[in-house]
Amino acid sequence: MTHFSEKLTNWYAQNKRDLPWRNTRDPYRIWLSEIILQQTRVDQGTAYYLKFEEAFPTVVDLARADNEKVMKLWQGLGYYSRARNLHTAAKTITDVHKGDFPRSHKQILELKGVGEYTAAAIASFAFGQPYAVVDGNVYRVISRVFGIKTPIDSSQGKKEFNEIAASLLDKKDPGTHNQAIMEFGALYCKPASPDCNSCIFNNVCHAYRNNEVQTLPVKEKKTKIRSRFFNYLVLQKKEQIIIRKRRGNDIWTNLYDFPLIETSSELEEEEFFTSTQWKELSGQLDFKFSKVSPPYKHILSHQHIFAKFWLIEPKGSLKKIAPAASVIVNVSDLTKYAVPRLIERYLQDASLI
Numbered sequence: 091m092t093h094f095s096e097k098l099t100n101w102y103a104q105n106k107r108d109l110p111w112r113n114t115r116d117p118y119r120i121w122l123s124e125i126i127l128q129q130t131r132v133d134q135g136t137a138y139y140l141k142f143e144e145a146f147p148t149v150v151d152l153a154r155a156d157n158e159k160v161m162k163l164w165q166g167l168g169y170y171s172r173a174r175n176l177h178t179a180a181k182t183i184t185d186v187h188k189g190d191f192p193r194s195h196k197q198i199l200e201l202k203g204v205g206e207y208t209a210a211a212i213a214s215f216a217f218g219q220p221y222a223v224v225d226g227n228v229y230r231v232i233s234r235v236f237g238i239k240t241p242i243d244s245s246q247g248k249k250e251f252n253e254i255a256a257s258l259l260d261k262k263d264p265g266t267h268n269q270a271i272m273e274f275g276a277l278y279c280k281p282a283s284p285d286c287n288s289c290i291f292n293n294v295c296h297a298y299r300n301n302e303v304q305t306l307p308v309k310e311k312k313t314k315i316r317s318r319f320f321n322y323l324v325l326q327k328k329e330q331i332i333i334r335k336r337r338g339n340d341i342w343t344n345l346y347d348f349p350l351i352e353t354s355s356e357l358e359e360e361e362f363f364t365s366t367q368w369k370e371l372s373g374q375l376d377f378k379f380s381k382v383s384p385p386y387k388h389i390l391s392h393q394h395i396f397a398k399f400w401l402i403e404p405k406g407s408l409k410k411i412a413p414a415a416s417v418i419v420n421v422s423d424l425t426k427y428a429v430p431r432l433i434e435r436y437l438q439d440a441s442l443i
């Protein structure tokens with residue numbers, strides 16, 4: 091065992107949080123927790139993990155579930171491709187692997203939605219195999235302690251950090267070592283305000299000794315943020331309302347929202363009703379425009395969405411104007427559908443749910 095790993099795992103034994111997926115070696119539960127935790131904080135993720143574990147105690151239960159139910163349970167967690175891939179992979183495990191979670195690193199890596207990080211986590215936590223995890227926490231700890239300045243989002247950086255992580259790994263108990271380095275990154279070596287004063291590595295940490303804690307790790311590219319302007323058409327008549335299931339490979343695939351006109355800037359009322367998109371969509375529609383919501387801002391990792399909801403009551407039947415791929419539902423049934431958080435906020439504000 092390396093000196094680094096010994097210090098780290100001793101620290102972990104005394105400081106680790108008691109989290110539900112740490113009390114199991116069931117690869118299904120470990121996989122589930124890792125997919126949930128990929129882009130989600132532990133305090134938010136834990137509730138979802140417990141819900142999924144209860145609804146689907148085995149991978150076969152998850153595979154056999156209706157996709158609508160899986161998406162509904164995932165509602166609010168974001169990055170919904172995780173839920174779709176989780177469901178697809180559960181079917182692969184059930185059909186191809188006969189319900190037995192694969193043990194080989196190669197087969198684990200072939201599961202939909204499982205990348206290098208998740209495969210290493212499952213292989214080491216569930217099966218004790220010597221694969222080092224490299225996630226955001228690990229990049230941070232290694233770059234700071236060892237003073238590695240290669241950008242973490244470059245191919246050279248990935249290679250270098252992977253090699254260092256592998257060389258530090260405790261081959262006798264890789265699972266505990268991997269949990270420990272991530273826990274250390276999450277609790278001590280935090281991005282903005284790490285607890286350097288009480289850190290177990292502060293006497294050797296390159297970044298601490300050279301006042302580089304704030305500049306490490308180095309990233310090559312700045313995340314580009316795109317602004318998008320959504321004009322949602324809330325087509326409602328008495329208790330009936332039109333929603334539609336999102337398709338394609340934009341955000342929120344398989345979730346429900348409303349028919350949408352996307353524009354390159356925010357539109358005021360007059361601009362909206364004279365826009366070509368509205369004219370094309372509404373055709374000869376006879377309608378009553380009730381009101382427009384204030385703008386809603388919804389922040390995603392690479393997009394800022396500015397949404398307005400245009401409440402429109404058609405004079406004729408909803409059926410005639412329902413755009414392709416949309417469905418007419420009763421307002422009282424809206425809670426049954428998985429919707430993005432943005433839509434949920436609007437539905438709550440409009441007292442529709």
Ligand code: ADE
Pocket residue numbers: 109111123124127128132269272276
């Ligand atoms: N983040 C990702 N995986 C984790 C785990 N197993 N425990 C705590 N936080 C995590």
